Amino acid sequence: MVKATDEQPAISFDISQLPWLSGSQQRLLDQIAQQRLPHAMLFTGTEGTGKSQLTHWLAHRLLCASPTSLGACGQCRSCLLVRAGSHPDFLNLQTEGASIGVDIVRKAIATLSETAHQQGARVVLIEHAEIMTEAAANALLKTLEEPGQNAFLLLSAANAGQLVATITSRCQEHLVAVPNEQVALDWLAEQGSAATLAHLRLNGGAPLLARSFVESGLHHQLDAFLVRLFAVLQGDSISNELLADAVDDFPHSYHWLSSLLLDLQKVTLGLTPEHLMFSQHWTELNALAQQLHHQCPDWSPWLANWRQTLGAQGLNQNLQWQAMLLSLQQLLQQPNRPLIAPNRSL
Structure with a gap:
């Protein structure tokens, strides 16, 4: 279900706590001033870079009656209404389902066409705009062309290519890029997070996702998974613990395995530890590369086939993981052996 609501998440008026957004913040402030x-x-x-925080900050700044040089004041009546989740001129479409339908978009259009209750701006925020239905996107086109005086429509999506061209051509795109790795790591350390470079890279360089990854305890599950996986790749039998963890942690476990195999491919090509996801396992990866005589296969099609099988309903996933890991183990023992495709009859 998708609902239109005035109730807002607890997002601060101040985004200085996310320092990599300072460039975006200043560009938007300059546009407003001009x-x-x-x-x-x-x-x-990418999700986890603060895109949501930035769009809410901008919405609050546009609604504020007494803005400062850094954004909303946080103290005027308009800001207090936003903080209370009851600003009549602010509509946030919150996503609780697979799509955003035309009826809810029509409500957004009506909000932008009405006279402002607070004699200021009217703002509609649509997050995950890529899941709008075709009818919803079409309904939005006229409003995008003529939103009305002092009315603002803020859309967000992971990628502009996920939306129909008629929508993107009528919006100015603002990319919220992942920060420099050192900037992200410094911020994570300041937050008291135990997230490492590997955790950051596993989460696409997005610091907020890396922090959540550690807070959820997934980093401990990752460590245990890798220890057991390396044992298998080095010739040990496949433990029940590894199979159980792989199934329980799916799809994370699939992502971890894929990342490890990509690292192995990099090592066989001569790349050094700083280019790896799991540089802390350089010794193990280098030993496996030597077993392969530095001739690593292309894992991509094999992994893609297994991804479908591991996500399929009605299959014994323990057996599927066991078959996949056996295929890997046999390849390392016999480097010229072809990779075995998944057998969905298991």
């Missing part, structure tokens, strides 16, 4: 901020904007970028 009265050049578009009425329709599309914010794109």
Whole structure:
């Protein structure tokens, strides 16, 4: 279900706590000061980079009656209404399902066409805009072209290519890029997070995702998975613990395995530890590369086939993981042996 609501998540008016957003913040403030901020904007970028925080910060700044040089004041009546989740001129479409339908988009259009209750801006925020149905996207087109005086439509999506061209062509895109790795690691350390470079890279360089990864305890599950997996790749029998963890942690476990095999491919090509996801396992990876005589196969099609099988319903996933790991083990023992495709009859 997708609902339109005035109730807002607890996001601060201040985004200085996410220092890599300072460039985006300043560009938006400059556009506002020059009265050049578009009425329709599309914010794109990887999840976990602060895209949601930035769009809410901008919405709050546009609604504020007494803005400061850094954004909303947080103290005027408009800001207090936003903080209370009851601002009549702010509509946030929250996603609880697979799509955003035309009816809810029509409510957003009505909000932008009404006279502002607080004599200021009217703002509609649509996150995950890529899941709008075709009818919803079509309904939004006229509003994107003529949103009305002091009315702003803020869309967000992971990638502009996920939306229909008629939507993206009517919005100004603002990319929220992943920060430099050292900037992200410094921030994680300041937050008291135990996230490492491997955790950051596993999460696409997104610091907020890396922090959540550690807070959820997945880093401990990752460590245990890798220890047991390396044992198998080095010739040990496949333990029941590894199979149980692989099934329980799917799809994370599949992502971890894929990342490890990509690292192995890099090592066989002569890349050094700083280019790896799991540089802490350089010794093990280098030993496996030597077993392969530095002739690593292309894992991509094999992994893609197994991904479908491991996500399929009605199959014994313990047996599927066992078959896949046996295939890997046999390849390392006999480097010229072809990779075995998944057998869905298991």
